[in-house]
Amino acid sequence: MFSKQEQRSWIKIECARGRTARQCCQGLQEACGESALPYRTLASLRSALRKKRRHFLQNPPIILQDNARPHAAQAVADLLDRWGWEVLYHPPYSPDLSPRDFDLIPKMKEPLRGIRFRTVSEILQAVDHSIGTINTTGAAKGILRLPHRWQRVVHNAGDYIEGQ
Template sequence: MEVSTDLVRGCLLYDFKVGLLAAASSRRICQAFGDSAVNERTVRRWFKKFKSGDLSLRGEPRSGRPQVLNDGVLKAAIEEDSSLTCGEFVRQFNVSNETVRIHLHRLGKTFKLSKWVPRTLLEVHKRQRVTACISLFSRHRTASLFNRVLTSDEKWVLYETPKRSRHWLSPQGAAPHTARPPMHSRKIMLCVWWTGRQVVHYELLPTGQTVTGDLYSQQLKRVQQALSQKEPALVNRKGVLFLHDNAKPHVARVVRDTIQQLGWETLCHPPYSPALAPSDYHLFHSQDNHLRGKSFTNEADLRQALTDFFASKTPEFYRKGIEQLETRWQKVLDADGDYFED
């Protein structure tokens, strides 16, 4: 919502006269007119002006030519708060919207949405991520881990995934409409296990069933049978290095006992780290692209589509997915344990 500068300044004068603090005034105005209406720094500047005895609502005197905006000053403001909008910069520096945009472009800045992460990492989580990656790096450099890794994960798969296409249109052209999927789309839970060569085993859970420790334990026994047929060397000679996340069913006592009985070794996976899970950053990403725009009327058709997708991928595809772990471990270390950009 665009709000006039005069209206905002009138509200600022009122708030100053009734004794509101700058922070409270900023919140009140943004609540009424939108988050970009004003920022606290601008409110403080106007309150300082009012306090000096100048109650006029005029901005700083300006010449007939547009005011020059210094790139260094704008860059410093961005570094202080990168979430400020163009409108907020306009009010802060008393320049035109076009001037702000030109300087932002000159600085190479683009306005991007923040990314969702599992949770805000505490220092203890960052240390856990660093410690895990150092340990994995050290072991991998002694003897490569990747030809022994078996990894797994779960994911909801939709029966219908609409695809929004892009279109070349004239400036006045209206884009075609694509209906949103239902809020509660029909879906099914996929559980998959794979190595650097192939998908070893996958299951689709019956409707209403969730992964529990007991179910997961039984699934791992079925995976062992599949491994014996598809990758006997991994079972009989090399030994399985099992990489999965820390979801509650995965760390249940019954699961730990089953992994020990199978003779597998569990690789360290730090909490809140989907970017270190090959299924999340590699397999599921490709799977989503493959299924986008497709519809399935029944489980059999969806199952066949998944089977075809897994079979269509070469061993090189699976190998690359596992080997990316090394680069991602390094990114965690470079970020001192924090999340990193892909």
């Protein structure tokens, strides 16, 4: 039902909540039935977490999640709130904050402007050449300008900043 990796992730969460190995084992057996990891494995994982990931158990993690339906479900929000875990949400998409959109794509399109292509393979070759030129000349420096753009977006209260 659940993969070993999914079960291990659940164990990490339960250990952070202060559950014992036996409690973890009982919970997994309820959820997974016969496919649950054996108690011995749970006990060793829990002890390894306590030794190697002490910071995880002492400081609750900060969860970065999007607004996908399973993440935004009220049950998930209640559970994370009960555990005292801080949740950060991705900001809405903005072309002003994507170096690919404000830097790379305009530079890639410029040498292709006005050219008529007969086949898809000609288009792909021209795009590959354009990107290759940008990569070899180091012209794409958008990532270096990103902190400055963040400041401008915040200063403009999220309004569009193209051309500024």
